[in-house]
Amino acid sequence: MKRQPLRLAILEATRILEAAGVESPRNDAELLAAHVLGVERGRLPLVPLVDPPVIDAIGQLVAQRAKRVPLQYLTGWAALGGITVDVGPGVFIPRPETELVFEWGRSLLKGREYPLVVDLCTGSGVLALAVAHARPDAVVYAVDVDPHALAWARHNADARAAAGDTPIRLYSGDVGDPTIFAELDGLVDLVLCNPPYVPPGGDLPPEVVDHDPPQAVFAADGGLAVIRQVIATAARLLKPGGGVAIEHDDTHGSAVPSLVAARKVLTDVADHPDLAGRPRFVTARRATSP
Template sequence: MKRQPLRLAILEATRILEDAGVESPRNDAELLAAHVLGVERGRLPMVPLVDPPVIDAIGQLAAQRAKRVPLQHLTGWAALGGITVGVGPGVFVPRPETELLLEWGLELLRGREYPVVVDLCAGSGALALAVANARPDAVVYAVDNDPHALAWARHNADARAEAGDTPIRLYSGDVGDSSIFTELDGLVDLVLCNPPYVPPGGELPPEVIDHDPPQAVFAAEGGLAVFRHAVGTAARLLKPGGGLAIEHDDTHGSAAPTLVSARKVLTGVEDHLDLTGRPRFVTARRAATAPSDGASRAGG
């Protein structure tokens, strides 16, 4: 069988994805080609010619992607921080925007030895595992209430442990449960959370609507129900000077910081933009001293 130029297969895959309305057709075509070849994307120029079965495999994957099957489901992985995690049906696919939240959290931990970190609504475990990879001295807890997500998180945690990363402590639980992690009250350096936050009925691309678990995407109370619980849990868990970073919908640029500010023990509340310039996550720190009035203590 005569070998064929790889670049032509990538160009054809790009055309197919463009016609299907995929947001980043060239990027996805190259990643699919790299996946088929088992090489890093940056090494594609070093593979000028490929066998016809490779061309066919790239075309088949491009056809699936054109049906708006998530790229990560086709390759089997998603990246966050310095790691990749396995993803597929039944678990939320980590988004690039969460990199900024992770960066904020790691910066907060700078200079702290053996920090305690909690990832609420852990999903695939990507955030918790990225922290454990960047900070091997950290004690990292992760929790989710979805058994399918927890199965993916356990798979990823085992894989990262085999790669030499510090194991994380994975739990089944709900952020709305006031008894969750009570043994950590006032001891946590950092709480990270990427909760379900899209208001019911929100318009989303097919990759999300048809493939991400609805319970990992949508939330009641205009998208803020789980967010509200997570803030309350974080206020209880954080030690003085500890930090919270929590994602929210881009329509919550005002409501999310307001909810965090309502917890009097949380100070320095700041909202942050994502990679597209939209409001995406809010941060705060636990006050060094508790509020003086009883009402504030009860609210925090």
């Protein structure tokens, strides 16, 4: 069997994905090729020729991606904060925008020794695990109400602990429960949350509508129901000077900061854009004096 140029296979994959409406066709084509070859994406130029079975394997994955199956389901992983976690059916796929929430939180923790961190609506566990990886001295709690998400989070937590990261403390619970983590009231340095926040009926791509768990995407009250609960919980958990970051829908650029500011114990309220410049997450700090 004659070997074939990998470059041509990637070009063809890019064409197919572009025609299918995939948002980042070249990126996805290269990542799928790298996945099949078992190499990092940046090393693809070092593989000029491949055997026909490799071309076939890439083609099969590209066909699935063209049907708008999420890239992360096909590769089996998602990256955030310098780590990767396993993902698949039943768990929300981490988005690049959440990297900004993580970076804000990591910046807040600078200069704080042995910080206490809580990740609400943890999903795959990626935010909590990224913090534990970046700050081995942190004590990190994470919670989710969905048993399927928790199964993925437990799997990922075990894998990160086996790799040498500080274990996180993973719990089943509802962020709307006023007693959740009551033993941590007034002690937490950082609260992070990427909650369900899309208003019902929102216009979303097939990757989200057909594959992400609806309970991890949509929320009642125009997408604000869970966010309201998260704000109340964060206000209770944070120590003076502690900070909170909450991701929200791009239509919530005014509503969510207003909800946060309504909590008199929360100050320095600011909204932040995502990678495309759209309103995406709100931050605040717990007041240091009454």
